[in-house]
Amino acid sequence: MxxxxxxxxxxxxxxVFHLSTGSCNNCDIEILDxxxxxxxxxxxxxxxxxxxxxxxVLLVTGIGTTKNANRIKLLYQQMPKPGFVVAIxxxxxxxxxxxxxxxxxxxxxxxxxxxxxxxxxPPKPEAMIAGIVRLLERIK
Amino acid sequence: xxxxxxxxxxxxxxxxxxxxxxxxxWLDRKITARLQWRVGPPWWQNFADFVKLxxxxxxxxxxxxxxxxxxxxxxGIIAVTVTGALLLSSIFxxxxxxxLFIFIYLLLIPSVVIFLAGSSSGNVLxxxxxxxxxxxxxxxxxxxIIALLVPxxxxxxxxxxxxxxxxxxxxxxxxxxxxxxAFVVALLAFQGKLGYVPFDxxxxxxxxxxxxxxxxxxxxxxxxxxxxxxxxSVGISFFVIYFMGGFRNPLTGILKYLAVLILIILIKxxxxxxxxxxxLKFSWGWLTMFGMLAVLFALLGY
Numbered sequence: 001m002x003x004x005x006x007x008x009x010x011x012x013x014x015x016v017f018h019l020s021t022g023s024c025n026n027c028d029i030e031i032l033d034x035x036x037x038x039x040x041x042x043x044x045x046x047x048x049x050x051x052x053x054x055x056x057v058l059l060v061t062g063i064g065t066t067k068n069a070n071r072i073k074l075l076y077q078q079m080p081k082p083g084f085v086v087a088i089x090x091x092x093x094x095x096x097x098x099x100x101x102x103x104x105x106x107x108x109x110x111x112x113x114x115x116x117x118x119x120x121x122p123p124k125p126e127a128m129i130a131g132i133v134r135l136l137e138r139i140k
Numbered sequence: 141x142x143x144x145x146x147x148x149x150x151x152x153x154x155x156x157x158x159x160x161x162x163x164x165x166w167l168d169r170k171i172t173a174r175l176q177w178r179v180g181p182p183w184w185q186n187f188a189d190f191v192k193l194x195x196x197x198x199x200x201x202x203x204x205x206x207x208x209x210x211x212x213x214x215x216g217i218i219a220v221t222v223t224g225a226l227l228l229s230s231i232f233x234x235x236x237x238x239x240l241f242i243f244i245y246l247l248l249i250p251s252v253v254i255f256l257a258g259s260s261s262g263n264v265l266x267x268x269x270x271x272x273x274x275x276x277x278x279x280x281x282x283x284x285i286i287a288l289l290v291p292x293x294x295x296x297x298x299x300x301x302x303x304x305x306x307x308x309x310x311x312x313x314x315x316x317x318x319x320x321x322a323f324v325v326a327l328l329a330f331q332g333k334l335g336y337v338p339f340d341x342x343x344x345x346x347x348x349x350x351x352x353x354x355x356x357x358x359x360x361x362x363x364x365x366x367x368x369x370x371x372x373s374v375g376i377s378f379f380v381i382y383f384m385g386g387f388r389n390p391l392t393g394i395l396k397y398l399a400v401l402i403l404i405i406l407i408k409x410x411x412x413x414x415x416x417x418x419x420l421k422f423s424w425g426w427l428t429m430f431g432m433l434a435v436l437f438a439l440l441g442y
Contacts, residue, residue, distance in 0.1 A: 005191060005195075006191065006192070006194075006195035008188075009187075009188045009189075009191035009192040009195065010192045010195065012184075012185070012188040012192075013185065013188040013189045013192045037176060037177040037178045040173070040178040040179050040180075042169070042173060042178065042179075042180060042181055043173075043178070043179045043180060043181055043182070045181055045185055045188060045189070049345075049350065050345040050346070050349035050350040050354070051349050051350045051353070051354040051355075053199055053354065053355055053356060053357040053361075054350065054353075054356070054357060054361060056192070056196075078199060080196045080197040080198065080199050080357040080358055081196075081197045082196070082197075
């Protein structure tokens with residue numbers, strides 16, 4: 001019962017932390033679009049927080065550059081569990097057009113475990129909300 | 141028997157003020173969302189946040205002072221609960237002598253707790269936030285106390301229940317010029333106590349990433365959030381009792397509570413964040429000046 005209540009509460013209030021690891025900022029702008037009046041993810045309890053210690057979900061954009069790889073790991077370790085990782089954009093999922101770049105150290109799932117992939121360059125806000133719904137289905 | 145009564149009073153205070161505070165916090169989020177043409181979260185959102193945070197892992201930073209890090213949220217909860225109990229007892233049960241001064245001291249503790257929480261967590265941004273919180277405390281405390289003097293001068297007593305009784309025979313404090321100015325000054329100073337937007341330098345999400353709370357997670361973070369919610373409800377109840385005639389008639393009492401809450405939310409949503417030096421200038425300049433003016437009017441009898 002107690003466990004059930006915890007999971008239920010977690011599903012209803014996801015705090016997301018946004019981490020950009022060498023992205024072109026387009027995915028980041030689209031993430032912010034989700035908070036605007038048109039999409040307003042706060043009605044589902046999703047809030048963007050400033051510190052990874054408060055977060056339940058790590059939104060990672062970008063290819064995961066060599067310089068950033070260790071920091072991604074560090075931030076993932078600092079996130080209080082249960083925590084989830086969402087890779088947003090083609091770069092984070094596969095490396096995209098930067099897959100042969102000399103700073104390429106990703107994609108993200110070679111650095112930290114990823115729960116949900118949201119492809120697109122950039123993904124639409126609708127696609128991100130669909131991805132979050134997919135994540136909610138996976139939380140048990 | 142006496143101890144049992146005090147104990148039940150504190151338990152009652154905790155439940156009443158935390159429930160009211162959580163709902164006030166929800167109203168804050170909802171009205172903020174509506175002002176920005178958003179829909180906003182459903183009514184149980186803050187309960188869900190609280191339960192979720194209780195259920196999460198607590199990460200204690202390696203460089204933190206562990207005892208202080210974990211103890212400060214508990215001190216904060218105890219302080220605001222006792223503040224609420226004092227308010228309840230001064231209205232319904234046996235009033236404590238000099239309770240206004242105890243009340244002012246107890247209202248100071250949440251800010252000190254935020255300072256302790258920030259400085260014990262071993263983070264650079266948290267220590268920046270802690271320093272700012274202390275400067276904020278210094279700046280708003282002066283006009284707050286000066287504004288609270290006005291009803292004391294009017295009723296000639298430092299007991300909250302006597303001030304509340306005085307308003308039955310002589311009209312509510314906010315109806316006078318002096319009371320009105322004092323109310324506005326005290327409300328703006330209270331905004332600083334809450335850490336709401338014109339005075340949110342110590343938290344400043346976009347600037348120093350949640351500032352003093354940056355290293356907190358799980359249960360301690362839930363307690364800190366609860367402390368802020370209880371502080372919100374206790375403070376507004378105090379304003380209603382102290383300036384607006386209290387909850388003698390429950391319906392108008394709730395309306396007064398909502399009016400003050402919505403005023404706070406509107407101030408929060410229509411102002412930019414001030415810098416620390418601007419806050420100091422504003423509160424030691426304008427707010428203190430208007431507070432003095434209110435005291436002068438009160439002495440003259442307006």
